[in-house]
């Protein structure tokens with residue numbers, strides 16, 4: 001077991017910009033805390049779809065949460081960064097692979113998370129990804145999603161602007177394509193188990209929500 005703590009995660013990243021990004025995400029965004037809260041007692045492996053630079057794996061390990069984690073992302077740079085930072089942190093049982101989720105998902109049975117990536121998919125692709133992700137969740141397991149939700153709020157407008165900025169700064173390879181509404185999650189996911197949707201924006205101005213499906 002590593003002696004990794006949340007406060008020393010940013011220093012693991014090379015370069016000022018990525019250290020600053022990691023520090024500010026961990027300080028202001030309640031995303032990783034929600035993930036750790038819901039998976040605190042989990043034993044099943046986690047598939048992290050669109051894992052980015054692997055912050056969720058680091059955060060979970062920093063909380064002593066030890067189940068195997070497999071992260072996939074279509075951005076090669078991010079996968080290389082996730083691997084090298086996980087190595088530097090000395091965390092075990094966390095693997096990362098380049099994989100475009102539009103082309104399907106790896107075999108997996110356990111818990112699944114999809115954090116802040118749905119906006120890059122169009123409506124049809126979102127539905128396909130959600131339906132496929134459910135098949136990777138074991139009975140009694142969790143599908144945990146964080147997504148901006150399309151509605152009439154000022155938060156939604158800021159969410160779109162933030163994603164456009166991430167593309168303009170080339171941090172994200174793609175611009176946002178489509179944002180799901182709460183009713184889309186209800187329609188697609190509620191037949192598979194118990195679904196809860198709640199706000200998860202913390203100190204950010206974004207219209208982010210936490211969508212948790214406990215599979216029957």
Ligand SMILES: C[S@@+](CC[C@H](N)C(=O)[O-])C[C@H]1O[C@@H](n2cnc3c(N)ncnc32)[C@H](O)[C@@H]1O
Pocket residue numbers: 031049050051052053054055056072073074075078099100101102114115116117120173
């Ligand atoms: C906003 S980042 C979120 C990263 C990570 N989930 C987190 O919350 O720390 C969105 C990620 O989705 C990835 N992504 C976008 N489209 C993808 C696709 N089709 N397949 C796999 N990853 C994708 C991007 O490369 C990026 O790393």
